[in-house]
Amino acid sequence: MKYLDEYRDPRLAATLLEAIGRAQTRPWVIMEVCGGQTHSIVKHGLDQLLPAGIELVHGPGCPVCVTSLEMMDKAHAIARRPEVIFCSFGDMLRVPGSGGDLFGLRAQGADVRIVYSPLDCLALARQHPEREVVFFAIGFETTAPANAMLVERAQREGLGNVSVLVSHVLVPPAMANILQSPANRVQAFLGPGHVCAVMGYREYEPIAARFRVPIVIAGFEPLDLLEATLRAVRQLEAGQAQVDNAYARILGREGNPAARALVQRVFETCDRKWRGVGEIAQSGYRLRGEYRAHDAERKFEVAAIATREPEVCISGQILTGIQKPQDCPAFGGACTPLHPLGATMVSAEGACAAYYAYGRHLPAAAGRPAESGGRSADEGPWGPPVGAR
Amino acid sequence: MEELTSLLQASCPAPRPERERIVLGHGAGGKLTAQLLEELFLPAFRNPALEQRGDQAVVGWPGGGRLALSTDSFVVTPIFFPGGDIGSLAVHGTVNDLAMGGARPLWLTAAFILEEGLAQEELRRVVGSMAEAARAAGVEIVTGDTKVVNRGKGDGVFITTAGVGWVPAGVELGPERVRPGDQILLSGTVGDHGLAILSQREGLGFEEAIVSDSAALGPLVEAMLEAGGGGVRCLRDPTRGGVATALCELAERAGVGMRVEQEAIPVREAVASACELLGIDPLFAANEGKLVAVVAAEAAERVLAAMRRQRLGAEGRRIGEVVEGRAGLVTLGTGLGGTRVLDRPWHEPLPRIC
Numbered sequence: 095m096k097y098l099d100e101y102r103d104p105r106l107a108a109t110l111l112e113a114i115g116r117a118q119t120r121p122w123v124i125m126e127v128c129g130g131q132t133h134s135i136v137k138h139g140l141d142q143l144l145p146a147g148i149e150l151v152h153g154p155g156c157p158v159c160v161t162s163l164e165m166m167d168k169a170h171a172i173a174r175r176p177e178v179i180f181c182s183f184g185d186m187l188r189v190p191g192s193g194g195d196l197f198g199l200r201a202q203g204a205d206v207r208i209v210y211s212p213l214d215c216l217a218l219a220r221q222h223p224e225r226e227v228v229f230f231a232i233g234f235e236t237t238a239p240a241n242a243m244l245v246e247r248a249q250r251e252g253l254g255n256v257s258v259l260v261s262h263v264l265v266p267p268a269m270a271n272i273l274q275s276p277a278n279r280v281q282a283f284l285g286p287g288h289v290c291a292v293m294g295y296r297e298y299e300p301i302a303a304r305f306r307v308p309i310v311i312a313g314f315e316p317l318d319l320l321e322a323t324l325r326a327v328r329q330l331e332a333g334q335a336q337v338d339n340a341y342a343r344i345l346g347r348e349g350n351p352a353a354r355a356l357v358q359r360v361f362e363t364c365d366r367k368w369r370g371v372g373e374i375a376q377s378g379y380r381l382r383g384e385y386r387a388h389d390a391e392r393k394f395e396v397a398a399i400a401t402r403e404p405e406v407c408i409s410g411q412i413l414t415g416i417q418k419p420q421d422c423p424a425f426g427g428a429c430t431p432l433h434p435l436g437a438t439m440v441s442a443e444g445a446c447a448a449y450y451a452y453g454r455h456l457p458a459a460a461g462r463p464a465e466s467g468g469r470s471a472d473e474g475p476w477g478p479p480v481g482a483r
Numbered sequence: 484m485e486e487l488t489s490l491l492q493a494s495c496p497a498p499r500p501e502r503e504r505i506v507l508g509h510g511a512g513g514k515l516t517a518q519l520l521e522e523l524f525l526p527a528f529r530n531p532a533l534e535q536r537g538d539q540a541v542v543g544w545p546g547g548g549r550l551a552l553s554t555d556s557f558v559v560t561p562i563f564f565p566g567g568d569i570g571s572l573a574v575h576g577t578v579n580d581l582a583m584g585g586a587r588p589l590w591l592t593a594a595f596i597l598e599e600g601l602a603q604e605e606l607r608r609v610v611g612s613m614a615e616a617a618r619a620a621g622v623e624i625v626t627g628d629t630k631v632v633n634r635g636k637g638d639g640v641f642i643t644t645a646g647v648g649w650v651p652a653g654v655e656l657g658p659e660r661v662r663p664g665d666q667i668l669l670s671g672t673v674g675d676h677g678l679a680i681l682s683q684r685e686g687l688g689f690e691e692a693i694v695s696d697s698a699a700l701g702p703l704v705e706a707m708l709e710a711g712g713g714g715v716r717c718l719r720d721p722t723r724g725g726v727a728t729a730l731c732e733l734a735e736r737a738g739v740g741m742r743v744e745q746e747a748i749p750v751r752e753a754v755a756s757a758c759e760l761l762g763i764d765p766l767f768a769a770n771e772g773k774l775v776a777v778v779a780a781e782a783a784e785r786v787l788a789a790m791r792r793q794r795l796g797a798e799g800r801r802i803g804e805v806v807e808g809r810a811g812l813v814t815l816g817t818g819l820g821g822t823r824v825l826d827r828p829w830h831e832p833l834p835r836i837c
Contacts, residue, residue, distance in 0.1 A: 098759060107819045139821015201504040210685060316819055432514065442762070453814075453824020 101315030102138075110320040111143055117327045121147035124326050125272070125415045126284040127265060129156030129443025130314050136448040138316045148327065151279065151415035152448075154268045155286055157233040158185045158441030160368040160413065163403060165261045166191035168396040169230055172259060173204045175394065179222060181215050182230040184208045188431075189440045192401050212237075212244040212258075219248070219256045228390045231258040236288040238262055238379060239353035242360035245381065245388050257390040262379035263366055265289050266297050271374050272414045273305040280415050282326040284319065285311035287341040292357075294349030298337045306335040313341045360385055370409035370437040407436030412445050419449040426450060510835075512723030513828040536736065537657065538580035538720065541650055548652065551586035553577055554645035560835045562609065562639055564683045566675075566695030567771075569642055570613035572837060575697050575771055576722070577646040578620045582704045583718045583774065585656045586648030588620060593627040593644050598637035609640060620699035622646070654708060658736035660716040665805040666783035667741060668776040670703060670790055671696070671798040672749045673726050677768030678757045680836045687760070691753040698772030703795045707776060710789030714782025719775045722837060727766040727813070727825040729775050735811035737777075743803030743825075744816045766815075767828055769836045777805060 126132055132152045135141055141150050154160055170191045173180035180196070187196040187206065200206040209215065212229050219227040231241040241258060248256035265286050272280055285298060290311050302309045308329035312322030322340040329336065339345070357379070366378025381389050391397050406424050411417040419425050419438070429435040431447055438444035442451065508515040525533065532540040539553035555576045562569040578588040593613065597606065617624050679695040681687075700720065708715055717737070721729035726748065734741045750758070750765045758765045772795060778786045783801065790796030813825040 098755075102818055104819050137817070137823065138819050139817045139823055140819070142821045143819065197506045197508065198504065201506045451826065453812075453826055 098315070101313075101317045103317065106317055107143075107320055110317065110324055111145075114148065114320070114324050114327055115145045117324060117331055118145055118147055119331060121149070122281050122327060122330050123149045123151055123279045123415070124282045124284060124323060125151045125153045125280040126312065126319070127153040127155040127269065127286045128288070128314070129153075129159065129441065129445075129448075130288070131155070131284060131286075131312060131319060132445050133443050133448045134314050134316065135319060136452050136454070140316060140319060144323070148323065150323075151418070152412065152445035153283075153415065154272070154368065154371065154413040155234065155265065155289075156438070156441050156443040156445075157237070157263060158189060159409070159437040159444040160263055160371065161186070161189065161232050161261050162367040162369045163191060163401040164367065164399055165259070167193075167399045167401055168391065169259055170194070170196070170199060171396050171399065172228055172390055172394045173199050173206055175226070177224075178205065178226045178228055178394075179218055180204065180206045180228050180230070181209045181212075181218065182206065183210075183232070185441050185443075186230055186232060190434060212240050213247070215244055215256055216247060216251070216253065219253045223255060225255065226393075227256050228394075229256070229258045230261070232261045234263055234265055234286070234289050235293045235357070236286075236291070238357045238361060239292060239350075242356045245360050245385050246356070248388055249385060254387065257388045257393050258381070259390040260361075260380055261366075262361065263368060264363070264377050264379070266301060267374050267377035268368070268371075269298075269301055269309075270305070271371070271377075273301070273307065275414060275416075277416050278414075280307070282308040282330055283310070284322045284326065285309045285337070287311060287313045287318070287344060290339075290341070290349060291345040292349050292353050294345070294347050294354075295337050295339060296347055302335050302337050308335050308338065310338045311341045311345070313344065368413075370403070370407070370413050372410070404435045409436035409438040409444075409446070412438050419446040420454065422446070511828070512728060516723075517827070535657070537584055539584040539586065539646075539648070541584050541586070549650040551581050551584045551648040551650050552646070553580040553584075553648075554643065555580060555837075556641065556643040557837060558638070558641050558835050559680065559837050560638060561680075561683060562605070564695055565679050565692050567697035568609055568612050569640060570609035570611070571616040572695075572697050572771060573642040573644045574613055574616035574620060574622070574624075575699050576837060577644040578622055578648075579700045579720045579771075579774075581646050581648035582699075582701045583656070583720055584648070584650060585654035585704065585708060585718070586650045587705075588622040588646055588648045588701060590625045590647045591617065591622050591644050592646075593624050593642060595627070595629045596637055596641040596643075597629065597631045598639055599631055599634040601639050606640065609642075613642075616699065620701060653713075655713070656715065656717050658717050658733055661733070661737035661739055661777050661805055662716070662779070663739055663805050663807045664780050665716055665777045666780055666801055667730070667743060667803045667805065668778055668783065668787055668790065669726065669748065669800050669802045670700075670774045670776075670796045671772075672751045672754065673721070673770055673773065674750060674754045674758060674763075674765035674768035676722075676771040677725070677836050678754045678761075678763070678765075680769075681761065681763075682757055685761075687757065693751070693753050693757060696770055696772035698795055700772065700774055700795060703774065703790065703793045706789045706793050706796075707786050711778055711782040711786035714779040715786060716777045716779060718777075721770050721773055721775055723769050724828060725765070725767040725769060726773075726775060727764070728827050730813045731811060731825060731827045733775070733777065734805075734813050737805070738810040740806045740808035740810070741803060741813040742806050742816065743813065746816075746818050747800050747802040749798055749800060766825065771837065780804075 310322040361379035364380040434440045438446040539551045557573045675696040719729045790799035
């Protein structure tokens with residue numbers, strides 16, 4: 095497939111892996127920030143292919159995972175109201191709150207709809223003027239522009255029945271939070287490609303300088319990730335700590351100025367609670383005062399909801415790179431995608447869910463390819479499988 | 484573990500999904516569907532034919548020979564889609580379930596649940612397409628039923644078909660015949676049906692339209708059985724849940740492991756693009772005109788050649804093999820040299836695709 099197969103080329107991947115092996119003289123711990131990167135790494139088995147001394151740990155960049163239990167309960171309280179059409183990205187429907195998930199609420203009669211764009215809410219609001227259309231505005235800086243556009247257009251068109259439940263989170267404060275922790279193991283970052291496509295990477299420069307960590311902005315395809323890993327290893331070996339852009343085919347230092355301006359008009363930063371991690375200062379967005387009429391938390395008076403997490407869950411440690419999913423006693427047993435106990439098991443992009451989906455809880459999946467009883471599939475009676483490269 | 488359970492009960496504010504009611508996932512063909520089957524339907528109806536748990540039941544017949552029976556309901560939305568409609572799908576789905584047991588389909592029944600207000604013209608198109616599909620598959624629709632429900636209590640039209648087929652003497656197919664070393668064949672590209680429905684439903688305009696692969700697999704199966712004889716061990720049509728789910732179920736029922744290669748599994752370019760865009764793995768997306776065959780190693784080349792002479796098997800491939808090891812464990816070699824496990828999904832991202 096054009097612009098995709100090229101970034102999954104096994105020959106180029108082997109070349110990059112060799113280069114990483116040559117560049118590395120000591121063990122290093124590198125964190126990929128985004129859930130999408132984690133998913134790609136586990137799906138393609140990149141962590142199994144890297145030299146033994148390079149450890150990838152999985153970062154906090156899954157917006158579904160880090161949405162707090164309070165926020166989920168607020169969403170559920172709003173979705174239960176008969177006048178509400180509750181709109182959300184599909185991933186959020188499976189995320190459990192204190193009493194079930196949005197799929198369950200829908201089975202009980204709540205009007206919960208999956209939308210692919212926040213702007214779909216405008217059409218719904220026009221079609222149903224007698225009802226309240228609420229959009230669950232979650233995500234990092236990546237989804238903020240489209241969500242901001244929904245609010246701005248609803249305001250401009252005078253659609254008083256559109257509101258948003260805002261749970262936006264920001265990457266740079268979360269990275270700083272990880273680096274400040276006494277238990278921190280992270281020595282370099284693969285930076286968030288999609289976030290930087292909107293925001294640029296200027297704001298990562300002070301973090302690299304202050305904490306002396308290389309930050310290499312990375313894409314999501316196997317070659318993107320390997321190229322960025324190579325650049326991070328070279329910086330680590332040379333004792334450098336700079337922001338480097340390994341995703342230049344998508345973004346530049348300034349990101350997307352029009353999108354940034356839109357976000358600035360509609361949102362302002364605020365303290366935000368992250369599921370599994372806790373509150374991080376100035377790590378979220380909320381609506382600016384002039385858009386208050388579209389704030390679902392105010393409109394439906396759900397600000398007072400408070401909750402408690404299961405104590406067994408170690409997702410906070412996983413989201414900050416201190417532990418891996420298999421370190422958790424509940425992983426794959428008491429905690430599965432059907433019965434998630436915490437943040438990192440609920441979304442496909444969560445580290446625990448990615449490990450689970452690709453079978454890391456099953457014996458043969460750990461580490462290298464499974465042992466095979468007979469011939470390996472590559473050595474069948476008439477050579478390699480038809481169509482194999 | 485016990486300690487952990489009690490700890491959970493003590494400290495967990497019950498963040499458990501609501502499972503007291505039916506959710507869409509129960510119809511998705513994944514683990515929730517299996518749970519419903521195992522906890523409700525199987526215990527209630529228990530008998531030896533049902534416990535074969537195939538796509539069809541094969542039963543002895545007092546006059547000698549064996550009959551295959553199968554039934555399936557169709558609730559696809561939209562009812563018309565590129566490459567077919569709910570009518571042709573209702574025929575193909577059931578005759579394919581019969582064909583996977585090596586049966587020649589003979590008769591179908593058809594029951595319609597219509598919603599008040601459905602345009603007669605739409606119903607006429609659906610019925611016409613059903614008739615044509617049945618003629619092409621060599622099967623007769625011999626009895627049926629019609630019910631109409633109030634507006635808002637259905638969704639246009641739902642169809643249930645049941646089929647009866649005859650299993651020729653000497654044809655023995657089933658997971659119990661699968662052995663390590665057997666080869667796994669796939670008849671063509673994966674994900675076409677699921678992505679055709681989804682792109683139609685979401686109004687996604689791709690340069691190249693994605694067309695459902697809905698088709699009757701009887702002639703392909705006959706050609707394979709003729710070429711491979713007893714070397715053909717077991718057949719499955721990878722509908723809901725896709726090729727990955729079909730392989731997992733088969734490996735579980737057969738008590739074997741499987742190893743398949745990602746690079747060997749063909750995906751049409753438009754389907755692959757749509758999957759990337761929508762975040763769907765084509766290995767888990769539905770097919771309605773494809774089959775997976777487990778074939779003895781010595782017969783595999785012959786069977787594959789026979790498949791490729793058929794229109795519906797022209798893109799047939801060998802995708803992997805049956806291995807010893809943990810029952811039900813299916814591993815996938817990634818294109819880059821890594822390995823991962825294919826596991827049955829809990830949910831399916833695409834409700835009501837058939």
